[in-house]
Amino acid sequence: MTQQVHKTDEDYMRQALALGRFGLGNTAPNPAVGCVLVKDARIIGSGFTQKSGRPHAEAMALDEAGKDAQGATAYVTLEPCAHTGQTPPCAASLKKAGVARVVYAIDDPDPRVNGGGAAMLRDAGIEVERGLLASEARRDQLGFLLSKTDNRPMVTLKLALSANGFMRTPEGEAPWITGALARNMGHLLRARHDAIMTGSGTLKADDPSLDCRLPGLADASPVPVVMTNGDLPTNRKLAQRENLIVTNAAPRDVLADLAARGITRVLLESGPTLAAAFLADDVVDELALFTAPHEVAMSGESDISQMQLDLARFSKTHAAMLGPDSYVHYCRERKN
Structure with a gap:
């Protein structure tokens, strides 16, 4: 029965x-x-x-x-x-x-x-x-809520780290820290945001496309935003994007401008310097943390240490294993 x-x-x-x-x-x-x-x-x-x-x-x-x-x-x-x-x-x-x-x-x-x-x-x-x-x-609804109450979109900081806290690999090695499943999840995050932001350091080192390359989701690619003090070189991949936004404003000013453009959700994929600036201004609302099980042969202070990321300010919402890599999502509790 x-x-x-x-x-x-x-x-x-x-x-x-x-x-x-x-x-x-x-x-x-x-x-x-x-x-x-x-x-x-x-x-x-x-x-x-x-x-x-x-x-x-x-x-x-x-x-x-x-x-x-x-x-x-x-x-x-x-x-x-x-x-x-x-x-x-x-x-x-x-x-x-x-x-x-x-x-x-x-x-x-x-x-x-x-x-x-x-x-x-x-x-x-x-x-x-x-x-x-x-x-x-x-x-x-945080992005929509913040656009009405704080005149800014919500920001998700996406980090892909080695086991010893670096976002980079040694010169001459494959550029990816994490595996294919973790990278696919990163592309899904892109599809769920209105804009994706990076800085001049990442632009110079990686020449990223900042699009969504999952099958069937190419049209969901977010608006690319580059924070740089100089002009965008014409030989960069992003220079070919018609909806590209280039700015040298401070984080809160950039976010206010994006809110005025109707953008409510921003994915920040950058190096430690720009990530640290957004964390210092307390405008990071969610954290998508991907961690590989292996270390990379890099010396000096780790990237995660440079960011001065205080995980105690965030609450873990969910976690998963994506092949060999771990994925943990955190949210900053805010009152609206």
Whole structure:
């Protein structure tokens, strides 16, 4: 006899969160939201924010559910919007569809919403609950949240280190510290960010492409940003990128400019000097740390030591082995 599985509000919200993550790196300047519609213990509609923010997650879920949305519960990772833009307000669409209950994770700090979506739903007699799995949703939405509260995108610092703390290999050796699986994860991180940043040292040493080379994700390559005090040599690979941004501003000024361009998520792939500058300015929100099991034959102070990285300021969120290499992801807890 098959045992029936009874899902809870938390289960459905986790599904909405998982859906929302499909949009990371693809929806800026809009948030990457997930939505699940449930009726009689059955999912009748689901969706996540599409490219450039349209359509919204709620609209996709309602379209799939059709008339069955009457009396359903909507699980949404961000407060439904209350303003009219290119599309009608999602709160109004949920009301029109006859949804009976809305459970959302976190408030939308956008001044055009900021409680207005929840108020619109309550005024229509819809039961509204907020705060379910809020910390997880806040982590997913951090780039969007910071763009509204701190005038900057979120920053993920990606580091690939040898066992003795170096990001480089001796001259004449293969340039990669980690193996293929770890490098593929690095490319997936690129696809989940709107922009990727490096400095002049990395540009000179590696001539990086800073694109996403996973099959099917080439179009998800982030906007390249180079921080340098000089001109970008025309023989560098990045010089061929039409959307390249070159700047010599300080970290916080660069981030403010990127926020003004609608960028909400930045991946920092640089050497120890630029990484140290961002850490010193306290604008690193997440850390993706890849560590190889072998040492490299380098002398002097290690790169990780030069950065003065204080891991105690971060919380470990997940870890995995990628072949012989370890991958640990950390987040800096911030109040928004």
